[in-house]
Amino acid sequence: MNDQDYITFEGYISKTLSEEDIADFEMRIERDQDFKQAFKTYKELHSFLEYKFENEENSKSFKDNLDTISKSYFKTESTSKKVLRFAPWNYAVAASVIVLLGFFLFNNFSDPSYSNFSNHDQISLIERGVQAKDVEAAETAFNTKDYSKANLAFKGLLELDSTNTEYQFYRAISNIELDNFEEAEVLLGNLKDGDSGYKYKAIWYLALSKLKQKDYPACVGLLKTIPKEAEDYKSALKLLKKLD
Amino acid sequence: MAEKKIHEDQKYIEGLLQNNSFIIKAIYDKFVPKVLNYIKQNSGDADSAQDVVQETLVTIYNQAKEKNLQLTCPFDAYFFLLCKRKWLNELKKINAKEVTINEAVLSKHDSALELADETELFENKQLLFNQMFQNLGTACKDLLKATFKIKSMEEVAKSLGVTYAYARKKKSLCIGKLTKLVQASPKYNQLYY
Numbered sequence: 001m002n003d004q005d006y007i008t009f010e011g012y013i014s015k016t017l018s019e020e021d022i023a024d025f026e027m028r029i030e031r032d033q034d035f036k037q038a039f040k041t042y043k044e045l046h047s048f049l050e051y052k053f054e055n056e057e058n059s060k061s062f063k064d065n066l067d068t069i070s071k072s073y074f075k076t077e078s079t080s081k082k083v084l085r086f087a088p089w090n091y092a093v094a095a096s097v098i099v100l101l102g103f104f105l106f107n108n109f110s111d112p113s114y115s116n117f118s119n120h121d122q123i124s125l126i127e128r129g130v131q132a133k134d135v136e137a138a139e140t141a142f143n144t145k146d147y148s149k150a151n152l153a154f155k156g157l158l159e160l161d162s163t164n165t166e167y168q169f170y171r172a173i174s175n176i177e178l179d180n181f182e183e184a185e186v187l188l189g190n191l192k193d194g195d196s197g198y199k200y201k202a203i204w205y206l207a208l209s210k211l212k213q214k215d216y217p218a219c220v221g222l223l224k225t226i227p228k229e230a231e232d233y234k235s236a237l238k239l240l241k242k243l244d
Numbered sequence: 245m246a247e248k249k250i251h252e253d254q255k256y257i258e259g260l261l262q263n264n265s266f267i268i269k270a271i272y273d274k275f276v277p278k279v280l281n282y283i284k285q286n287s288g289d290a291d292s293a294q295d296v297v298q299e300t301l302v303t304i305y306n307q308a309k310e311k312n313l314q315l316t317c318p319f320d321a322y323f324f325l326l327c328k329r330k331w332l333n334e335l336k337k338i339n340a341k342e343v344t345i346n347e348a349v350l351s352k353h354d355s356a357l358e359l360a361d362e363t364e365l366f367e368n369k370q371l372l373f374n375q376m377f378q379n380l381g382t383a384c385k386d387l388l389k390a391t392f393k394i395k396s397m398e399e400v401a402k403s404l405g406v407t408y409a410y411a412r413k414k415k416s417l418c419i420g421k422l423t424k425l426v427q428a429s430p431k432y433n434q435l436y437y
Contacts, residue, residue, distance in 0.1 A: 005420070059309070
């Protein structure tokens with residue numbers, strides 16, 4: 001390619017060519033493979049440079065943030081490994097302590113409790129859209145266990161998007177945590193009867209709600225309806241065993 | 245390419261784009277242990293895993309930002325595949341011996357393979373483009389940097405003390421020179437055909 005070709009490429013990309021030149025250019029692209037290939041590369045380089053320099057600052061702050069998170073992750077990763085590295089006889093000691101402790105706990109507090117089973121992971125709701133800030137607020141409140149704030153945040157989100165099953169589900173959990181069982185169970189009941197991904201999770205949490213209220217027969221009844229394919233099936237079996 | 249359904253895990257891509265620490269941490273907690281395990285079982289250690297993961301996430305971020313990457317498979321499958329390939333390529337470099345990448349056994353997701361191919365190609369191109377950019381003369385480098393940072397060609401011309409027409413022409417010629425460098429590289433044919 002000669003200099004004029006590159007000037008034409010630039011003109012085509014920046015839309016400054018005349019109509020006649022555009023027609024010539026497009027005809028040449030059709031016919032001349034080398035020209036076409038060079039233009040493709042030119043265009044890619046143009047986009048590459050544009051991105052590289054326009055996003056220099058964003059991309060630097062992303063890399064810095066990533067670096068911090070990565071370091072802290074791998075640091076805890078290696079310290080948690082170190083903690084485990086003790087002499088073999090210590091395992092025996094630890095094991096017998098655990099057995100004794102288990103024996104003791106089992107005999108003294110054999111009623112399973114809600115908090116033993118309600119291990120909701122950290123949630124991440126992030127969605128694109130106008131209410132991104134509200135979603136983040138709900139998420140943060142939930143993850144920091146500020147359930148009354150989470151409940152209000154989810155309530156607000158549901159006013160805008162009443163059919164969102166994710167919001168309904170986490171609002172229900174927040175309500176169980178706040179002992180607003182009635183409210184929680186209405187939400188979960190709807191999810192249980194619906195077709196969303198939360199269908200079985202809703203039954204599990206309905207059971208946990210009953211557990212928290214110490215209504216054991218109702219809890220058992222619900223647990224028995226959790227099908228094998230549900231994510232919480234194993235936990236349900238475990239809880240059933242304890243309640244028997 | 246046919247329209248494909250975007251996977252719900254796109255939220256991780258969005259999280260990276262927004263530099264959302266919460267999501268980035270979640271990626272580490274959920275998906276990195278598997279990578280770490282794999283690398284440890286294949287003659288690596290935590291340090292190498294840390295580098296592989298970080299480089300992979302930067303590539304995904306770049307592709308998402310520049311090319312609007314859309315996830316059509318679970319993030320887990322895509323991310324693991326990329327990290328695994330990167331690690332195996334590292335091993336190849338260290339040992340200078342052939343390492344076979346047995347993909348069929350390790351990934352059940354065709355779309356993950358396809359997407360990982362795309363990302364790998366994107367990464368290799370970026371690498372080549374960056375290398376070649378460094379080979380440009382200082383005048384071209386400065387002009388291109390100014391052009392894309394300042395955007396208004398009038399201002400660029402003013403800041404460089406040249407005329408508008410000259411700045412415009414020079415911009416095309418500098419990218420033209422870069423095009424030539426890229427096309428002349430031995431890696432070019434692997435990337436474009």
